[in-house]
Amino acid sequence: MLGNFSYKNATKLYFGEDSLKYLNKELPKYGNVVQLIYGGGSIKKNGIYDEVMKILKDNGKTVVEDSGVMPNPTVEKLYEGVKIARENNVDFLLAVGGGSCCDYAKAVSVSVNCDDDPWEKYYIRFEEPDCEIIPVGCVLTMAGTGSEMNAGSVITNHKAKLKIGHVFGEEVMPKFSVLNPKYTMSLPKRQMIAGVYDIFNHICEQYFSGTDDNVSDYLAEALMKSVIRNSLVAAENPEDYEARSNIMWAATWALNTLISRGKTTDWMVHMLGQAVGAYTDATHGMTLAAVSLPYYRYIMPYGIEKFARFAREVWGISAEGKTDEQLASEGLVAMENWMKKLGLTLNITELGATPDMIDGIVEATIILDGGYKVLNKSEVKEILTKSL
Ligand code: NZQ
Ligand code: ZN
Numbered sequence: 001m002l003g004n005f006s007y008k009n010a011t012k013l014y015f016g017e018d019s020l021k022y023l024n025k026e027l028p029k030y031g032n033v034v035q036l037i038y039g040g041g042s043i044k045k046n047g048i049y050d051e052v053m054k055i056l057k058d059n060g061k062t063v064v065e066d067s068g069v070m071p072n073p074t075v076e077k078l079y080e081g082v083k084i085a086r087e088n089n090v091d092f093l094l095a096v097g098g099g100s101c102c103d104y105a106k107a108v109s110v111s112v113n114c115d116d117d118p119w120e121k122y123y124i125r126f127e128e129p130d131c132e133i134i135p136v137g138c139v140l141t142m143a144g145t146g147s148e149m150n151a152g153s154v155i156t157n158h159k160a161k162l163k164i165g166h167v168f169g170e171e172v173m174p175k176f177s178v179l180n181p182k183y184t185m186s187l188p189k190r191q192m193i194a195g196v197y198d199i200f201n202h203i204c205e206q207y208f209s210g211t212d213d214n215v216s217d218y219l220a221e222a223l224m225k226s227v228i229r230n231s232l233v234a235a236e237n238p239e240d241y242e243a244r245s246n247i248m249w250a251a252t253w254a255l256n257t258l259i260s261r262g263k264t265t266d267w268m269v270h271m272l273g274q275a276v277g278a279y280t281d282a283t284h285g286m287t288l289a290a291v292s293l294p295y296y297r298y299i300m301p302y303g304i305e306k307f308a309r310f311a312r313e314v315w316g317i318s319a320e321g322k323t324d325e326q327l328a329s330e331g332l333v334a335m336e337n338w339m340k341k342l343g344l345t346l347n348i349t350e351l352g353a354t355p356d357m358i359d360g361i362v363e364a365t366i367i368l369d370g371g372y373k374v375l376n377k378s379e380v381k382e383i384l385t386k387s388l
Contacts, residue, residue: 001212002262009256011149012176015249017241019178020051020139026176027059030135031091034061035084037105039069039097043141046186052096052139064088069097072156072163072281073104075119081108082118085134093136095174098195099145099154099284102138106153106172109134123155123164129172138177143184143248144195144285146202146255148177156278161364163278165270179252181245185238192238193342194285196231196247200224201269201288202254207310208296208303209264209371216259217306221313223259226250228314228338235342266371269295272384275364282351289344290351293336294386298379300328303372307331348387358384 014022027034034056043049056063066084069077085093085108095105111118113131121127140148147153151172154165184192207220227250233243253259272295273287280287300307308324311317311331319327336346345351353361362381367374375383 002214005261007257007261008170009149009258010170010173010175011256013149013179013252014176015179016245017180017182019180020055022176022178023052023055023137023139024059026137027055027061027092029175032060032062033064033088033090034092034094035064035066035081035088035090035108037066037069037081037093037095037097037101037108039067039071039101041067042186043096046183048096048139048141048183052094056094064090069101069104071098071100071283072154072277073100073107075123075155075157078104078107078111078118078155082111085112090134093134094139095136096139096141098140098142099147102136102140102145102147102174103153103155105136105138106147106151106168106174107155109136110168110172119155119157122153122166123157123162126166128169133171136172136174138174139183140177140179140248141183142187142191142195143181143244143251144198146199146251148174148179149252149256152255154274156281158278158281161278161360163274163364164366165274179248181241181248184244184248189235189238189343191283193231193235193344194283194289195251196227196234196285196342197289197339197344198285199247199251199254200227201285201292203227203259204292204296205267205269206260206263206265208299208306209266211305212263214263216261216263219253219259223250223254224314227254231342232338264370267368268371268375271366271368272380272387275361275366276348276351276353276384278364279357279361280348280352286345286351287348289339290346290348291383291387293332293339293346294383296332296335298383298386299371299373300332301325304328306372348384353388355385355388358388
């Protein structure tokens with residue numbers, strides 16, 4: 001039975017090849033000083049920086065640059081961004097990049113007018129913002145996280161060896177996001193497929209839970225089928241606009257809160273992946289890929305009906321003459337074959353994890369209780385050891 005819920009999505013999207021022009025429509029709504037947030041320079045190489053700068057100038061904005069947002073943005077970078085915003089009385093934060101830039105912009109947005117240490121307040125105590133929030137807009141250059149239309153923000157603290165996400169309320173969602181699939185075409189293939197697996201796993205995290213008949217699960221299956229099909233096309237031909245645009249749109253729907261309405265959700269692959277990320281600083285999607293199969297094979301017996309349904313509905317495997325166990329196992333084999341075909345990393349050793357890190361990674365893994373099996377620490381250790 002569907003649980004009780006409310007639903008609102010506060011982000012306006014502009015999608016398509018000419019979507020950047022809508023910045024002209026959005027920018028006048030906000031104040032004069034814009035903090036332009038971007039990463040390590042990909043937007044300068046592919047020309048997006050020049051296009052965005054021109055529109056900012058045409059709109060008479062004073063631009064304060066905040067570059068060097070790294071993949072898996074750090075708490076030190078967050079402090080730097082807050083300082084830039086305060087010193088320049090910034091009115092608006094425009095993130096141009098992937099999930100790291102969008103997440104970072106949200107973290108800055110809730111911290112500028114807040115006296116408390118943002119790491120302690122939002123990522124340790126999980127408090128909600130009680131200060132004025134600086135509005136955020138995104139120009140997305142990588143499909144994966146869904147950050148363009150959600151209120152999630154993940155920050156890494158290397159000293160504490162923790163990578164933690166806070167899902168804020170709708171007031172922290174980007175006011176708008178520009179999604180131009182063409183912008184994602186300059187991504188290196190490894191980043192593209194890491195993004196694809198991130199999308200796929202976001203759907204899995206919301207699918208592998210509950211035993212009721214829930215419309216969200218049907219939506220999830222459709223999204224998964226689209227991601228599988230289009231990822232194979234894009235891996236073969238990265239310039240295929242149809243595939244890249246479908247991937248980008250699926251990424252947004254995979255994690256814009258719709259498919260989790262009215263049901264419990266798992267998120268343990270992300271908890272394991274984030275703990276691996278805290279130790280290795282590896283690419284987010286790859287950390288998920290590397291722990292997924294050992295995790296799903298471990299919990300499969302506890303959610304056998306859903307895993308059998310996954311095999312049947314998502315992978316098109318015939319159920320005839322098979323037990324649920326056989327069918328469910330075949331579904332995970334099909335998923336493994338797809339992951340191999342894409343070239344995803346299937347163990348944490350390749351990401352830099354070593355056996356002596358396992359106890360620390362176990363400690364850093366937050367255990368959630370929404371999935372088919374609430375793990376204990378020794379089960380977390382077993383899964384991580386199998387992922388080596
Ligand atoms: O920094 P630049 O030079 O821009 O290069 C980036 C970066 O090296 C590059 N890139 C992005 N767009 C490009 C491009 N290179 C060439 N052409 C382009 N068009 O790709 C690299 C990775 O970018 P990043 O933003 O780090 O990737 P992603 O979008 O996967 O974001 C990862 C972060 O988001 C968090 C992750 O934990 C991680 O910190 N997540 C956020 C979520 C949310 N808000 O809901 C949920 C996710 O599960 C995830 O945890
Ligand atoms: Zn993710």
